[in-house]
Amino acid sequence: MAHRHGQPRRRGPRAGHHLPWRPDARATQHVLAHLRGARGGRPGRARLRAADGDHASARPAAAQRPRSRPQHLVHRRPVHARGPAGQCVGGGRPALASLLARAGGRRLCLRPTRSNRRRALVLPGPPRAPKRPVRSRNVRILVVITKGEAGGAQTHLLELCRALAASHRFLVLIGGAESTPLGNALRASGIEVRAIATLGNSLSPTGALRTVARICDAVQSWAPDVVHLHSGGAGALGRIAAGLCGVPAVYTVHGFGFKDAVPPPRRQLALAVERLLSPLTRHMICVSHHERSLARRLPIPSGRVTVIANGIADSPLRAKPYAARGAVVMVARMAPPKRHDILLAALCVLRSRGLELPPVVLAGGGPGLPALRDMANDLGLGSLVELPGDLADVPALLVRSQVFVLLSDHEGLPISVIEALRAGLPVLASDLPGIRTQLDDGHEGWLTRNNPTEVADALQRLLTNPQMRERMGAAARARYERDFGARAMAARVEAIYQELARLPGSGRTYAP
Known part of the structure; x- marks a missing residue:
């Protein structure tokens, strides 16, 4: 049969040639109803949904658009189906219906080919393989804390080091004397500890300069990937030293010094210092959402502030609060x-x-x-x-x-x-x-x-x-x-370590 422009009409393969079985009549009628609804009798850009046993639920498009071409021309136009492998799996109406029936409810679409004289039924390709997770690495963390006495920040640091010591290396700088409760507990856990006598909460300019120099010396000699700072004094001086050495700094806020309960002169000074040091803070960890709300006063991007609640390891000891004497x-x-x-x-x-x-x-x-x-x-x-x-x-x-x-x-x-x-x-x-x-x-x-x-x-x-x-x-x-729990806390802090360790400059030494 000749085409209306004088060219012979190309026919597809025999119906169901590459298929092991022929579709039922209901599936064939479902496909034909959609093909007839295209403009000029040509297959339109319709999305065909084929669900098992639910072919009659699709809305026929023939009732919405007028048909300007004879039905026999539409019936004879071949439709080639291409499977996931990109090969033609059949032609003609029965093959298309069979392919739809075998799709099992997958969304299929008709796409025009380069010649625009036939339509290819393209099945969605296989899902992409998930990206490989970034391989973790052993991170070298230099930790600085103001005091080594018994306290909440010290307990938090001890729990964190114990939880991550098996997979990462720690060097802890503690302000004050050589022997402190925190230092002794860390040494008993196999973690290296050094004391900085000039580190404290005092505002002595000479002591502050010496402390910054000592921290810079530790960064140059030990080459950490990350510097993690705890409490106010260490947080201020440690960020200055980390900025001079070009190493990313993490600052854990156990309590801002510019809360409303703090006396006004001290509160204003603490707020001014935090605003000046915010550009040197690569990541800030707040232990509560209240501290996070206070951090909004600082010029630090919200993406660099994370709330990680304190956690401690479990203990088998249980109290008996119902006892008569306690x-x-x-x-x-x-x-x-x-x-x-x-x-x-x-x-x-x-x-x-x-x-x-x-x-x-x-x-x-x-x-x-x-x-x-x-x-x-x-x-x-x-x-x-x-x-x-x-x-x-x-x-x-x-x-x-x-x-x-x-x-x-x-x-x-x-x-x-x-x-x-x-x-x-x-x-x-x-x-x-x-x-x-x-x-x-x-x-x-x-x-x-x-x-x-x-x-x-x-x-x-x-x-x-x-x-x-x-x-x-x-x-x-x-x-x-x-x-x-301590595990959840340590896992979230470890993720921050891994992220910062991949930044340029981590693990290198720079002259201050």
């Missing part, structure tokens, strides 16, 4: 912003109400320890309150306790509260933004204002209700298991 314990450094004085005043309120008081243990060191001991004696609580100083085994202390207390003017994400949650103790704490992310009021414990009467009321509810202590202790343990 201690009320507070583990905190005896220095601002901690408020041990409010707890002592609340104990006096409970004594005036005739309540029998349990033993009270105020663990922790600091410059305020002598004054706090004198205050307890003056209030007549000397025989009731125990002040053991810094303790190496805090979990053993929490096991023999029934209530944990933390009163403070401002906090980041206190590690001591996480330790109490891990032990399964109900928590009585100051109502602060960082602590609100650790426990819910009335569920894992009580949140209160820093008022002796309100603290006494909440403490009395806990001491006189063993069932409440047991219920809150179980909820506290569940909260720890859900949110504050």
Whole structure:
């Protein structure tokens, strides 16, 4: 049969020539209904969906567009089907319908060929193979922290180094004396530690310059990939040294110094320093969303700020808060912003109400320890309150306790509260933004204002209700298991290390 332009019409292969079986009549009618609906009787750019056993559900396009060509011309136009391998698998109406029926619901489309005289049915190709994950590497991390005494930032650093020491190398620079609780614990874990006597929270220009020089010497001699900084003094001087040496710096914020509770002169100075050092911060880690909201005041891109909650490794020791006799314990450094004085005043309120008081243990060191001991004696609580100083085994202390207390003017994400949650103790704490992310009021414990009467009321509810202590202790343990494990924290920090280690300049030394 001749074409209307005088050229012979090309026919496709015999229907079903390359197929092992012929389609049913319903599938054939479904395909023809779509082919007839194209303009001028030619196959249009229609997407054909072939679902198993549902060929009659497709809307026929012939009822929407007029047909200007005889039906027999449309029927005789060959349609070639191309499979995933790019080869013609059949021609004609039955072959096309068979291919649609075998597609099993896949989306198929008609595409014009180069000659535009026939249409090829193209099956979607196989899915692309996923990209290979970036291979991790052993990263050399230089860690700088202001002090090596017992505290939340020090516990966080110790847990992080222990979790990643098997796959990465650490060198920790600690301000102060050669022998500190943090330094001794790190050395016992096989991590190299060096002391910097001039590193501290003092504002001495000479000491600051010497500290920057010592950090630069460590960067040049040890060639780290990343410099990780903890706490305010180390965070400021360490970022300057890392910027001089061209090594990316990570700064973990355990608590900004420009919070509203900080005195105005100190708050303004801390904000000015952070704004000046923001360009030298390659990545900032905030321990809570409240600290993240404060970081929005700084000129640092939001993509370089990450919230990673503190985490600690699990311990098999569990407290029994429902026990009839147990201690009320507070583990905190005896220095601002901690408020041990409010707890002592609340104990006096409970004594005036005739309540029998349990033993009270105020663990922790600091410059305020002598004054706090004198205050307890003056209030007549000397025989009731125990002040053991810094303790190496805090979990053993929490096991023999029934209530944990933390009163403070401002906090980041206190590690001591996480330790109490891990032990399964109900928590009585100051109502602060960082602590609100650790426990819910009335569920894992009580949140209160820093008022002796309100603290006494909440403490009395806990001491006189063993069932409440047991219920809150179980909820506290569940909260720890859900949110504050060490593995999740270490994995997220490790991902930041791996990202920064691939930047240009990592692992090289530069003259300051």
